[in-house]
Amino acid sequence: MIIHHLNCGCMCPLGGALYDGFSKGLHAHLACHCLLLETRHYGLVLIDTGFGSDDMRHPERRLSRFFRLMNNIQRRESLTALSQVQSLGFRAEDVRHIVLTHLDFDHAGGLTDFPHAQVHLLQREIDTAHARHSWLTRERYRPGQWQGVSGWHGYAAEGEKWFGFEAVTALRGLPPEILLIPLAGHTLGHAGIAIQDANGWLLHGGDAWFYRGEMGQATRHCTPGLRFYQWMMGVDNGARRENQRRLRELSLAHGGEIKMICSHDALTLQALQNR
Numbered sequence: 630m631i632i633h634h635l636n637c638g639c640m641c642p643l644g645g646a647l648y649d650g651f652s653k654g655l656h657a658h659l660a661c662h663c664l665l666l667e668t669r670h671y672g673l674v675l676i677d678t679g680f681g682s683d684d685m686r687h688p689e690r691r692l693s694r695f696f697r698l699m700n701n702i703q704r705r706e707s708l709t710a711l712s713q714v715q716s717l718g719f720r721a722e723d724v725r726h727i728v729l730t731h732l733d734f735d736h737a738g739g740l741t742d743f744p745h746a747q748v749h750l751l752q753r754e755i756d757t758a759h760a761r762h763s764w765l766t767r768e769r770y771r772p773g774q775w776q777g778v779s780g781w782h783g784y785a786a787e788g789e790k791w792f793g794f795e796a797v798t799a800l801r802g803l804p805p806e807i808l809l810i811p812l813a814g815h816t817l818g819h820a821g822i823a824i825q826d827a828n829g830w831l832l833h834g835g836d837a838w839f840y841r842g843e844m845g846q847a848t849r850h851c852t853p854g855l856r857f858y859q860w861m862m863g864v865d866n867g868a869r870r871e872n873q874r875r876l877r878e879l880s881l882a883h884g885g886e887i888k889m890i891c892s893h894d895a896l897t898l899q900a901l902q903n904r
């Protein structure tokens with residue numbers, strides 16, 4: 630399996646280093662870290678989709694005004710997963726599966742660029758995203774981003790645990806090396822995605838944490854901007870903090886076997902792309 634690390638979106642909120650810990654100017658730089666897996670027997674598998682072509686062309690139609698302004702979402706079509714898949718010499722139809730951490734606007738925007746793909750995520754996320762019962766859920770979940778997508782596969786945790794975490798171990802039509810790890814908190818149906826290749830495990834934690842300093846050390850280190858954003862977006866902040874604590878423990882106990890990445894830390898993504 631070949632794993633490509635893609636940046637499928639850029640958000641530059643006001644706050645600079647108070648958000649991302651490194652930007653020199655007024656604006657921060659948050660990435661949308663997605664993965665493209667080239668598998669031998671299952672075609673291309675996309676892990677999260679970032680923003681899609683229609684988000685870049687018609688942001689006012691697809692994205693909420695609140696998040697367009699607050700997150701300062703950049704319009705760069707070259708960053709879409711579709712554009713990067715094509716740059717690698719593939720066609721949209723080659724992406725046969727998409728596995729999602731959750732359905733927020735900055736993770737699900739690319740779905741409409743791959744209407745033939747089978748989409749895998751926790752059933753609980755599908756249910757809450759479709760209910761859109763509060764102001765925040767209506768701003769974050771954007772049904773226009775899923776229009777025409779028909780190959781939904783919703784799951785609940787079952788099967789063997791993964792390093793002590795609940796897991797979905799058998800995604801339909803996908804190899805057993807790709808697992809969903811329920812990590813509720815940021816949204817109710819939020820999940821991490823664990824992938825095993827010849828080098829060991831890679832855990833894409835989605836929005837279970839936002840900042841590199843939150844993992845790999847005994848105490849949590851996070852910028853004030855990202856602390857606030859995580860709290861604001863959290864639907865169950867108790868569960869979110871508890872899952873983060875367990876993930877931090879995992880990163881300390883098994884750091885040699887498991888590489889852990891989250892969606893929006895631009896420096897982590899850059900380091901992996903430069904390797």
Ligand SMILES: [Zn+2]
Binds near residue numbers: 836
């Ligand atoms: Zn996000």
